[in-house]
Amino acid sequence: MSSREPSCPFSQAMKKPLGELGSADPPISASSPPGQLPATQTSVTQPSVTQPSVTQLSAKQSASNSATAAPTAVSPVVAPPVTHGSLVELSRDLLGGLRGLHAQHGPIAAFQDGDQRVLFLFDPEYNRQVLSDAQTFHAHFFALRGPKRSSQRRVTCGLLAMNGEQHKRNRRMVKEPFGPRAIEGYRQTIAELAADEVATWHDGECVDFNERMIRYMLKVTSRILFGLDEPALAYELGEQIAHWVALNNDFGVHALAPLENFDAGYQELLSFAQELEANVLKLIHHRRDNPNPAANDVLSILVGSLDAQGGLSDEELVGQCCVLFAAAHMTTAHSFSWTAFLLAQHPSVMQTLWEAIHDGTADEPHPTGAPSLLERVIKESMRVLPASAYSQRIAAEPVRVGPFEVQRGEPLVFTPLITHRLASLCDDPQRFDPDRWVTLKPTAYQYHPFGAGPRRCIGGPLAMEVLRTSLPIFLRDWRLSVQPGARIDAEVKSTMLNPKRGVPMVFDRHPQTTGEGRFIATAIEGNVAELVDLIEVPATNLPRKPR
Numbered sequence: 245m246s247s248r249e250p251s252c253p254f255s256q257a258m259k260k261p262l263g264e265l266g267s268a269d270p271p272i273s274a275s276s277p278p279g280q281l282p283a284t285q286t287s288v289t290q291p292s293v294t295q296p297s298v299t300q301l302s303a304k305q306s307a308s309n310s311a312t313a314a315p316t317a318v319s320p321v322v323a324p325p326v327t328h329g330s331l332v333e334l335s336r337d338l339l340g341g342l343r344g345l346h347a348q349h350g351p352i353a354a355f356q357d358g359d360q361r362v363l364f365l366f367d368p369e370y371n372r373q374v375l376s377d378a379q380t381f382h383a384h385f386f387a388l389r390g391p392k393r394s395s396q397r398r399v400t401c402g403l404l405a406m407n408g409e410q411h412k413r414n415r416r417m418v419k420e421p422f423g424p425r426a427i428e429g430y431r432q433t434i435a436e437l438a439a440d441e442v443a444t445w446h447d448g449e450c451v452d453f454n455e456r457m458i459r460y461m462l463k464v465t466s467r468i469l470f471g472l473d474e475p476a477l478a479y480e481l482g483e484q485i486a487h488w489v490a491l492n493n494d495f496g497v498h499a500l501a502p503l504e505n506f507d508a509g510y511q512e513l514l515s516f517a518q519e520l521e522a523n524v525l526k527l528i529h530h531r532r533d534n535p536n537p538a539a540n541d542v543l544s545i546l547v548g549s550l551d552a553q554g555g556l557s558d559e560e561l562v563g564q565c566c567v568l569f570a571a572a573h574m575t576t577a578h579s580f581s582w583t584a585f586l587l588a589q590h591p592s593v594m595q596t597l598w599e600a601i602h603d604g605t606a607d608e609p610h611p612t613g614a615p616s617l618l619e620r621v622i623k624e625s626m627r628v629l630p631a632s633a634y635s636q637r638i639a640a641e642p643v644r645v646g647p648f649e650v651q652r653g654e655p656l657v658f659t660p661l662i663t664h665r666l667a668s669l670c671d672d673p674q675r676f677d678p679d680r681w682v683t684l685k686p687t688a689y690q691y692h693p694f695g696a697g698p699r700r701c702i703g704g705p706l707a708m709e710v711l712r713t714s715l716p717i718f719l720r721d722w723r724l725s726v727q728p729g730a731r732i733d734a735e736v737k738s739t740m741l742n743p744k745r746g747v748p749m750v751f752d753r754h755p756q757t758t759g760e761g762r763f764i765a766t767a768i769e770g771n772v773a774e775l776v777d778l779i780e781v782p783a784t785n786l787p788r789k790p791r
């Protein structure tokens with residue numbers, strides 16, 4: 245196998261080819277070859293800890309394997325336990341791996357594969373330390389970056405791959421099309437696209453709702469990013485970037501495994517990136533040559549933005565466009581799918597929301613100033629099943645995190661998937677309960693579906709707008725129920741929590757009457773029931789057609 249590079253923190257286990265190391269990348273050590281050490285074992289190794297930290301664990305705490313363990317001030321200092329194993333194996337079932345590491349070690353866990361260690365942070369205080377300090381903890385884009393001076397390197401050169409001054413400047417420039425005024429300008433287009441989407445639904449049909457939402461988000465993202473006024477051109481480019489994203493995602497986990505066809509796939513990715521770069525450049529030149537002050541899609545705004553250095557170069561625009569698309573498309577599609585799934589399986593919440601959509605109050609703020617019902621539903625769905633399952637930082641210099649001395653280049657993983665379900669955040673964390681948001685006011689590091697700190701998701705408000713505008717249009721005249729007996733499995737792939745086999749949903753057009761039985765949960769199978777408490781449903785329970 246020739247040139248490989250990491251695509252996620254677990255692939256740090258592989259050595260990066262020297263020619264492909266980015267100049268800003270800290271050195272990454274190599275370790276055991278993939279495929280070895282399938283079994284994991286926990287041992288207690290002595291890290292170089294010299295003095296107690298407020299976030300150190302007591303032996304009792306770490307041994308209790310409590311799912312709710314949180315850092316507390318304790319002494320004396322004990323060696324934190326480390327799980328030894330294969331990062332390749334861990335990445336094969338990352339969902340199980342993350343949950344297992346947390347259950348085993350509590351607030352912070354170390355996973356050691358040969359000489360490569362990855363730290364897993366599960367507690368808000370560790371999130372605060374790492375996410376608020378962008379100087380010490382650098383972002384490391386999970387996508388394959390490609391050789392230096394390659395198209396793949398340039399199309400992945402967006403915010404997610406930048407650090408330091410370069411990140412600060414690009415973030416300032418890219419922020420503009422995601423501000424409140426710009427987002428307001430996208431609302432009408434989103435509503436029209438949502439109406440177009442429901443116009444394709446048929447009464448009684450069963451579809452993979454996730455697949456539908458991926459296609460829907462392709463349209464929404466393409467239009468908002470590349471052309472509110474030139475939809476055909478925007479979709480064409482969107483389709484191409486979506487294919488490129490899919491090629492990248494294919495490596496998400498497989499880059500760790502010794503796949504026979506890895507090299508062929510990698511070459512395909514590199515040559516597809518060349519085509520993509522050429523097409524994005526064509527659109528950028530077209531926008532530069534035909535400036536339209538009324539155009540308010542993201543690319544037009546970015547092309548026209550100027551700063552003291554004169555604005556973003558074509559090369560910077562290419563990277564930003566591709567990475568923005570990649571960051572927006574699937575994450576929002578999965579958020580739609582999980583929200584629809586949770587609503588379908590919680591009929592009383594769905595009934596309340598449906599009534600509020602019909603009486604026009606769904607998006608009204610709560611009398612106490614708490615979020616609207618619609619927003620509470622979305623926030624709770626993102627708490628229980630966050631589309632972004634984990635992300636990572638790389639230590640740019642030696643630093644102490646809790647009981648660990650972290651070396652330069654060492655990856656640290658943070659994960660809303662675990663932090664959002666700590667008992668210190670809320671009661672019954674596995675319960676889908678949108679009304680908890682009437683009183684729940686978590687810190688930015690306890691609840692972070694969009695990340696936190698200076699690298700918080702720049703498109704978060706846009707994603708919320710897309711969800712808030714589209715959901716009432718989807719749900720007003722349609723009942724969405726999960727196909728009885730469907731298997732709903734969640735898996736972590738390319739940093740996202742996605743429904744592995746999709747979400748088969750039955751669409752029923754329903755008349756505007758109220759009544760019991762309008763919405764009904766169905767009996768389903770799959771590992772999603774390990775992540776969220778679902779109502780027990782008799783296997784024969786089928787949704788009734790309202791009269």
Ligand code: HEM
Nearest residue numbers: 403571572575576579632635693694695699701702703707
């Ligand atoms: C529900 C949908 C979304 C979710 C769950 C999500 C999640 C996240 C998360 C967790 C991060 C932080 C990653 C880190 O700290 O390493 C992030 C960053 C980012 N997101 Fe999103 N995102 C969503 C939608 C969007 C949209 C719609 C866009 C743009 C159109 C976008 C663009 C970005 C960018 C550019 C960054 C990098 C920010 C930086 O490094 O300064 N995201 N997103």
